[in-house]
Amino acid sequence: MTRVVFLLVPHLHLLDLAGPAQVFSTAADHGLGHTLHYAAEQEDVPTAQGIALRADPDLPALAADDLIIVPGWRSYTLREHGALGGATLDWLRAHHAAGGTVASVCAGADALGRAGLLDGRRCTTHHDLQDELARRYPRAAVVRDVLYVMDGRVVTSAGIASGIDLALQLVAVRHGPAAAARVARQMVVYARRNGDEQQASAMLRHRSHVSDAVHRAQDLIDTRFCARLALTDLAAATGLSERTLTRRFTAATGLTPLRYQQELRIERAEHLIGQGATVESAARSVGFQDARMLRRLRARASADAAAVARRHVRDTAGDTGP
Missing domain, CATH: 1.10.10.60 (Homeodomain-like)
Structure with missing residues (x-):
């Protein structure tokens, strides 16, 4: 079983979380061996849309095959959001150092940047935050106006709905495009868009x-x-x-x-x-x-x-x- 752990940050956007969570939940329904886990620095996590979520305040121990995803949060500028604690950033760094994959949606890229995981890597985020991300992390190569960027085991995506594209791509990489297409069709997603490529998946176009x-x-x-x-x-x-x-x-x-x-x-x-x-x-x-x-x-x-x-x-x- 591969564990997919969502790191919830206060005032996160529901679709940043729900889109990828639905992808991996549907993949699990198709027998692809995923379990979902929700972790945070606090048990009750407020969202940008006004509903509170319950998460595990204890960060889980992970294996190299596990995946961490950081959904984005409401923030007009990245610096407006309070920094994650040192233990959480250490957890992100340690998972990547042990061979694990970390991913982000929208402003979640800032969490990876704070953990030092964007240094020397290509990455992206929501178009409103791209310039600030580049200023905050000058050693990162911010790719503008793309849906997602995969640089080794660090995967970043643009805003909101692009988290679905990122998650479908991760399913395709791990299980093949047929599996991703089955998940997309179950979700009634029109197409699995391919990062900076303009064409949709052959399975869906x-x-x-x-x-x-x-x-x-x-x-x-x-x-x-x-x-x-x-x-x-x-x-x-x-x-x-x-x-x-x-x-x-x-x-x-x-x-x-x-x-x-x-x-x-x-x-x-x-x-x-x-x-x-x-x-x-x-x-x-x-x-x-x-x-x-x-x-x-x-x-x-x-x-x-x-x-x-x-x-x-x-x-x-x-x-x-x-």
Whole structure:
């Protein structure tokens, strides 16, 4: 079991807490092995929205696989909020030093900064607080106008709802994008946004259609995208012929079932490579027999993205406005 501990600071924003808590609670409901714990320096914690929360005033002992998340609080300037006690900051530092991951939402980045965990790292926070965060922690590299930043085992996100994106990303990193997509769909979240990347997750950006049969096919692919999937099996699961399924799938998503599966594999492989895996091991993990196909598909995806960027530049240059 992985423990997710939320460090509650007085006048925290409810959605900064509730969004990530709902993600990990839903993940636990799906059997992903998380338990949630709420800790604070005081037993009763007031929130910015007026309701008080009850937390454990004893900071728990943690294992390296556990996660600490610091939700943000209402503060027009970071310095307006009273500093956390030395024991709490030591607890944050010790967990990270022992191999654990620490994360923050919105102003919660200031708690990580006080603990010295932002020094020499990329980080972000709510757009209203970015300049002050950069002034308070000049050794940090504050990245502006992004949803979240993952720098090793220090993860920071922007304000309020971006905590959901951060939590879904952490689920995707630990359990794969299919697990994150299942959690997102359970929460009725439209998309799992990817940090400073503009595109949504491949698992969700092709879900805006209203075809039940295609959704059923996608559900099957989402859960088994690393395995060999025959078109006959997909068709049987949807009650359609192979030809009809392919036609409807392409009309609904813009992709064939095979191309959709390949996109999921590429995205998962990119996650693994970003976490230090080799291309060869990532390719095997997502179902390719060797790395050659993965390299070809990544090259094709890069070429397609470059072509789209060139068209955008050309179209923009040609649009002189009224």
